[in-house]
Amino acid sequence: IRRVMKDIKYIRDYYNKYYTDKLQSLFEKTLILQAFKPYENDKRQGKWLSKQMDIKGDEKILECGCGIGGVMKQLAILHPNTDIHGINISDGQLKIAEGVLKDLDNCSTSIQSYMNTDYEDNTFDLVYFCESMGYANFEDVMKEAIRILKPNGKLYINEIVAKCDEDKLSKKELDNLNHFIDSWFYNVYDIKTIINKVEKIGGLELLNNNRFVKPSIHWMNAVRKTELKKIHNAKWSNIPPLRGADFLYKKI
Numbered sequence: 001i002r003r004v005m006k007d008i009k010y011i012r013d014y015y016n017k018y019y020t021d022k023l024q025s026l027f028e029k030t031l032i033l034q035a036f037k038p039y040e041n042d043k044r045q046g047k048w049l050s051k052q053m054d055i056k057g058d059e060k061i062l063e064c065g066c067g068i069g070g071v072m073k074q075l076a077i078l079h080p081n082t083d084i085h086g087i088n089i090s091d092g093q094l095k096i097a098e099g100v101l102k103d104l105d106n107c108s109t110s111i112q113s114y115m116n117t118d119y120e121d122n123t124f125d126l127v128y129f130c131e132s133m134g135y136a137n138f139e140d141v142m143k144e145a146i147r148i149l150k151p152n153g154k155l156y157i158n159e160i161v162a163k164c165d166e167d168k169l170s171k172k173e174l175d176n177l178n179h180f181i182d183s184w185f186y187n188v189y190d191i192k193t194i195i196n197k198v199e200k201i202g203g204l205e206l207l208n209n210n211r212f213v214k215p216s217i218h219w220m221n222a223v224r225k226t227e228l229k230k231i232h233n234a235k236w237s238n239i240p241p242l243r244g245a246d247f248l249y250k251k252i
Contacts, residue, residue, distance in 0.1 A: 001166055002178045004185045008089055008113055011135050011185075016092035018228060019067075026222040031070030031100055034131050035160055035219050036244025038212050046074020049130070052210070052246055053156045057081055059125035064114035064145070065132025069097035069107070076104045085124075087112040115140050119148045128156035134186035138197055146203045146251060155204060155249040161211070162190040163241040173241040180240035183232045191245050204249040211245045 006014075019033070026033070032042050039045040049071060055061075057079045063072055066086030076084050086109040088094050094109050101107040112118060114129075115136050127145045145155055162169065162177060169177065181188055189197070191211065198204055223234050 001162070001174070001188065002181050003187055004181055005137070005187075006135065006185045012089045012091070015088075015090035018226070018231070019090065020092040020096060022226055023222060025225070026218055027068065027096070029218045030216075031068055031073065032130075033067050033070065033219065034158070034216055034244075035242070036131075036212060036214065037216050038214055040216060040218055042070060042074055046071065046078060049158070050075055050078050052158070052208075052248065053126060053128060054154065054207075054248065055079055055082070055126065059083075060123065061085065061126045061128070062087065062119070062124045062148070064127060064129050064141075065135075066094075066097065066109060067130075067132075068093050069100040069109065071130055072097075072107050072109075073100055073104065076101070076107050080106060082106055085109070087114055087117065089113055115144055117144060117148060121147055122150045122153075123148045124153055125150055126154045126156065128158070130158045131160055133157065133159055134188060138187070138189070138194075139201060142198060142201050146201070149251045151251060153251045154207075155247075155251065157194070157247040157249075159194070159245060159247075160186070160188055160242050161194065161245040162188055163243045165190050165192055169241060176238045176240045177242075179233075179238050180242070183234075188240075188242065194245075194247065198247075198249065203251060205252050206247065207250055208248040209245070211243055213243050 037045050058081050060083045063086040066088050072084050072086050084107045097109050
């Protein structure tokens with residue numbers, strides 16, 4: 001499986017151009033922009049994510065790559081005593097997030113890279129990613145997340161993964177996966193590789209791991225009906241062998 005890396009400016013400009021007003025038709029259906037999720041309805045997806053993250057209700061929480069604030073909104077409504085922070089390098093998306101979160105006094109956002117935040121060590125009870133880690137070096141992202149987590153704090157990763165171990169993919173599947181990685185400049189791993197990478201970094205205990213296969217219909221329609229289809233050369237003939245998976249870790 002190939003690896004790609006675009007610089008922060010490129011990713012910022014890409015999101016500002018294609019993931020703001022040009023996705024307005026998608027935002028009218030969902031504010032949680034994920035390719036794989038068990039529920040299309042934001043409220044139900046928020047409840048599911050809260051359960052997966054094992055949120056108790058009084059934590060200080062950080063979303064890394066918060067998009068337009070869709071997940072933050074649902075968690076903030078469910079848990080009004082939490083203190084939820086969101087970071088994003090896209091100022092365009094954060095302008096939309098201001099409107100999404102305007103009635104919630106337990107949410108705040110800032111322009112930051114999750115590879116190098118300005119938070120102090122041991123700041124958060126929970127740090128989470130929802131399909132946002134693939135733009136950066138995995139090890140660097142993990143080390144920064146561990147740094148800003150409190151002892152016994154939890155790290156939740158909800159991510160796109162290869163449907164099976166890399167060595168079990170057919171040549172066609174591997175070609176399609178590499179086409180996806182190249183055209184979307186988004187790194188994808190299989191579940192075993194992610195677990196092994198985290199274990200090698202150290203400092204975390206795996207509490208739970210799940211896989212889910214349902215793609216988001218709203219997201220698929222957005223790709224088909226917007227400029228994303230053209231710029232990423234998305235075709236039925238090169239659909240990649242992807243699934244969704246999540247991982248819950250505890251800092252030790």
